[in-house]
Amino acid sequence: MSYAHLDAYSRLLRGAHEAAATGLASPQSPRRLIKASWRRSLDAGIDPEGKSAPLAMDLSHMRDLRQAHPLRPLLPMLAQTLSGLADESGHVMIVTDCDGRVLWRDGNHTTMGRADQIGLADGHRWSEHSVGTNGIGTALATGRPVHVYSEEHLMRVLHVWSCSAAPIIDPDSGRVIGCVDVSGTARSLHPATVALVAATAKLAETQLALRMHERDERLRRRYESLRGRPGVLLSATGRVISGDPAGDLGIRVHLGERAVHMPGRRMILRDGTTALLEPFSDGFLLRPSATAAPPVLTLSFLGERSPSATFGDRDRPLSLRHAEILTLLALHPHGLTAEQLSCHLYGDDGNPVTIRAEIHRLRAQLGEAIAAKPYRLTCPVEADFLTLGRLLSAGEPGPLARAYPGPLLPRSESQEIRRERDELEAQVRACLLRRGAPEDLWAYAQTSGGRDDYEVLERLAALPSTDPRSAAARSRLLS
Known part of the structure; x- marks a missing residue:
């Protein structure tokens, strides 16, 4: 794209951005992907006048988080592919986790110094819900490679930047586990960079698949040494590795998040039969159950x-x-x-x-x-409403905030359900106001009952002015 075309596109974006930020209609719009991202970001309360991404982790824990992340063994390959290009062209390479938190960074030292000013640095979160439209957050939100140019960013402070990012999907779990990104000043980063970033993400996924197959083979050899004991061999993520030649279970068995802590758990399979889930080496075995457990x-x-x-x-x-x-x-x-x-x-x-x-x-x-x-x-x-009652008894605000997306059957006019609904709402609110962290109060502020809660919004408005949640709370208080 020529500089003349870039200038014309920037003028269009500036008008559309001003309209979006002020809630006005605009005859011109950015491309569909960016327009949808702006809407998600504004709905999440992102302030276009925000100045930085929030710090989302204790940096003293950074080493442990890096060591435990599945992308750590692939960092040399990622660095060899992208960081040299980033350093030579005045850009910076970023690798994040699935929540958009920056785990690794490399590239041009001058650019990294500028990146520090906007929180494009270790431990800061770049999800759309934290800083609005940006390469990392929008790639994670859409699940595909993205190039975000200059004024396409929702936060005005990012308009001097452009970025190309691609999510990385773990072939073992099928989930997004991180994102790779190259960022630089707006005109120095060519939109075609996204193709290189996407190819790098695919290369990382290929390496993860090779490592997965190596683990599967080791697990399969241990399984075959059982010599005739019945059971279906599963990976730690529930992928079927061996013991189901007819494919009755499909590619994957849903284990649930707590399976590793529940040895001997009964499961109902797709064909209606019941099996016992047992830990085996680095995976699990499904064994036929003598007695059928009732479905839940x-x-x-x-x-x-x-x-x-x-x-x-x-x-x-x-x-x-x-x-x-x-x-x-x-x-x-x-x-x-x-x-x-x-x-x-x-x-x-x-x-x-x-x-x-x-x-x-x-x-x-x-x-x-x-x-x-x-x-x-x-x-x-x-x-979920019975689980909420148990969490209220435990008095832990973090799990409570995550377990409460809103009131119980909000459209119900049943007097008893309304009583239960009001009691749960009052208890959740009281617990979070008494002991909740800012992220717990912000989660509650996204529910129908907490959206306009004056006391909750006052607490959030008192956060540092660089925190997007503070600006969003102040905006709600004034509306």
Whole structure:
């Protein structure tokens, strides 16, 4: 692109950026990827006048974080591919974790000095939710390579910069584990740099795949030494390595985050059979279970999302009425009659016949999970609102803030559910105000109840002026 074209594009971006930052309509817009990123960033409360990325970790822990990160063995290869180019051309190479926190940095020393001024340095977070549109954050948000030019950044202080970044996906887990980025002054970084960065990310993924296959082969040899003991061999991330020749389990078995701490855990497989999950070397073995464990009913009823249930291995969207019935049954484990359910849902005007019809439809979805006389849940239940109650008892604000996306069934008019909803909201708010860290209060401020909470916003507004959350809180207080 010629300098004349760059100048014209910069003028277009400046007008569109000013309109986006002030909430006005603009006849001209940036490209679709950038427009969508601006919207996500503004919705997250990013202040276009922010000055720096936030420091997101204790730098004294940086060495341990680097040592534990799966990209650490590949750093020499990444540096050989990109840091030489970065140093020669006046750019800086960045490698982050999956949250956009800078773990490694190399390149031109003068540019790194300028990068320090905006927090493009070790331990600072560059996710979209922290600094708005930028190469690292937008690549992580979209899951694909991105070049962000000058005024395409949402924060005005970044308009002198351009960056090319690409996410790195771990072939073992299938998840994004980090991002590689080259950043420099706006016109010195050619948009074609993104192709080199993307190729480097793919090279890293190839190296990760080779290492994964080497681990699989070592694990397979240990498994074969068992000589006839039944079981399916899984990697530490649940990939099926051996013992399932028909492919009944698919490519991967979902283990859950706590599988490593739950030896002997029973699991229901895709074909409905039950197996025991046992640690084996660096992975797991699935063994046939002599006794079938009942499937777990998992309820997700907190926040603005539509209520849903998981029973066995199937996810089911629920109507509000069915979600209300399941909430009441979960809150009353000994059961409720049709008359009691009707009263809880409809008040004195309720009709038990209506409840029986709803229960009949609900049992068509959940089968034997619901028994009658009285109506009750007959299987293990894991509900986000019950988990929240346990976290409140523990009084730990961090896990509590992460577990609370919003109120219980916010559209429900049931008097008992409204009472439970209000009690949970009040207890969460009190715990976070009493003991919550800024990130806990910010998480609560994203919920419907916390969005305009004056006391919470005052706490956030008192953060340092360089923290984007402070500016966002002040803006809400003034609106």
